[in-house]
Amino acid sequence: MIPAILIFMVVLSGLLWIAFDQVTRHIYLEQAQARADLIVDSIKDSAPDTWHTFLSGHATDADIHELGIIFKEEIERQKLLSLKAYDLRGTVIYDTNPALIGTIETSQSLREVIVSNQPVLFRKTARDGTLAYEIYAPHLDENGNLRIIFELYEEVGYLDTLLLETAVPAIVVPLVLQLILIGVLGVLVRRAQRDIDQRTDAIGQLSQRLQTFVSASAMSAARNAGNLDNIPSRKIECTLFHSDVRDFTSYAEDNAPERVVYFLNDIMTIQVKIVTHFGGDVDKMIGDALLVRFEGENAQKRAIDAAKAILDAAKRASLARGLGIGIFTGQVISGAIGPKSRRDFTVIGDSVNMSARLCSQAQVGEVVVDTDTVKAAASKGFSGVENIQVKGRAQAIGVQRWHVSALDKSDSSVEGGG
Template sequence: REIAEFRKEIALAVVVFDLKKVKLFRVDGLTLYDHTTPNNEGLLYASRYQPGFIAATQGEIHSEIEVEKNGRRFMEAYLPIQQPDTDQVIAILEIYEDVSRFDRQVQTALQQAIALPTFVFVCFNFVLFLIVARADRIIADHTHLLVSIRRNMEKYLSQSAVVAIYQAVSESKELFRGERQPLVVFFSDIRGFTAYSESTEPEQVVEILNEIFEIQANIIHQQGGVIDKFVGDEIMAIFTAGQEANAVRAAINILEAIDQNPSVNQSVGIGIHSGEAVVGSLGTKTRRDYTAIGDTINTGARLCAACPADNLYISDTVFKSLPLNLQAEFSSHDALKLKGKAELFGVHLLRG
């Protein structure tokens, strides 16, 4: 209602004073009102870095005369709207007025004094303060709501999906395209958890599962990895290419942390492999998951499945990329027959 009344007052002032344009901006350049082009409201003012606009944000009245090709002269004025008790600039009023009908003396006087009627300025000052204050409250409420929604949604999106969405928006990339990337894949599976869950109350199953996930996720994050997904009692995590040592340290730290936690009686088996994978958004138009697929991912999952409880299998590719002190933590080269592999696959088992 206040905004509607404000628009009526502006329309009346435009007619009475023969104004060509009237615009109202917030001090950061956001357009609150545009007399000639309402579609610009809510957008940033393109000339917010011009000297006149900047001077008005600092509490100075600025005006200048523009002459069109047909000889008509227009005065463009920027007027700061200030809060009465603090003199803080809360909005900028831009007025564009045809001054061709005035003689040179009146034109000079207008340039020096910006002789807009005082009563209009005072009325605008109060009404604009209310509008700007209300707009700020609305923006603040919406911002708080969006932040709250984002934080809650992040709990249900993988970190890789959050990163992909951010990059797609900030770099204007296609979100749903796939691409090949070198990476390190990390799989961890809780051994015997299916049998445990069948003989345990559901509330306790969820509690212990979340506790084990929390232990693993914290360590993975500390080593620079991101959780791709939780599948049942299994974690899939991704490390960037060159982070093989980080992935192995995360696995060793997880095994130690679970072993030393008196409230956890379960154990995990971990598999780590590195290579190229297809990374992208997979799914339907209404439900997608940003993840990695391919032979590298399948091999990592099969290493995890073949690994003994409370231990770690790494591929020969990962082993060769480790520093000597980490290589010393593993037993001699071994070979496994993995599903989908025609030949034996080279692996290394963590020393007991």
């Protein structure tokens, strides 16, 4: 913004200077024309017959000499640097240098005045070496016919002084005011930018903190919703990972709240780090329980590998309580649940319940997985198929178990997760 304002100021100052220069030149041309008219008036008063003879085109050398005397008097009276007078043929009828009288002037400037009948002004060096303005001022009779052209010389200082006295204040004052305005705007903009940056940083930090409280799926759904108030729900198939701390209730009763929270942070940190490594999305934490969704390619294998790695890490960490994990693959509804004022983006459906039911069947250090998921993952080390009855299902479901004590050190997938 500031460079644009500066460029505008420079352009505006240049245009103002040109405008004042043109106005000043116009005023000076009018003044020169008035001087030429005064010379003619003096001739009319002093030698009307001679002037009439000159206009008729029958002037003699004596007439020209008489006019020259009047021209000389006007130079002294008006304090002109120099004066020339031309007839319509460009013949010099008077010059402060007598040797030039009678010569023919062929300059383009004079021809321009003869053709246009308009005064013109040029900047040039006078005979004495001073810088002056050369002004051609035509004189027209009462019928508008050109009769004589005067060439006057005026010192540059007068016109330049007039220009400076009028243009400089008109340009400098607004320029200074604009510079002050730019300075004030600069201060205000910097303050506003600092405030915006601080607010942006605060919002960014708040957004980062909020992201730690919600799942990646929730953040993605909120971004993709755009300006829509309602986040659309969708039916998807995913592998659900449900973990729970065994005998957590007794631990919570026997320990101070601070120690309980410290323990939960430790065990949740282990789980979240590993499931994230295997591409899982933490849907929610419910007390000591954790619900994770695995979607996309190899979701079953990644979920089982994450479970094995978590149970191995929990065993090596020698935590006060161990974990049991249930894994089930099926269809769920993924969407926002609740009113606009307070919503929860989660997955719901029978498959979510089934993962929780299988988790309840797992012992410490054990993962219980439905047989279809184990088959799809082609995972090693699982026990044989057993049919168990779970709440909410009329028929028994086939499951397989894997225990951390049976960890196969050759299983590269588990070692990668640790």
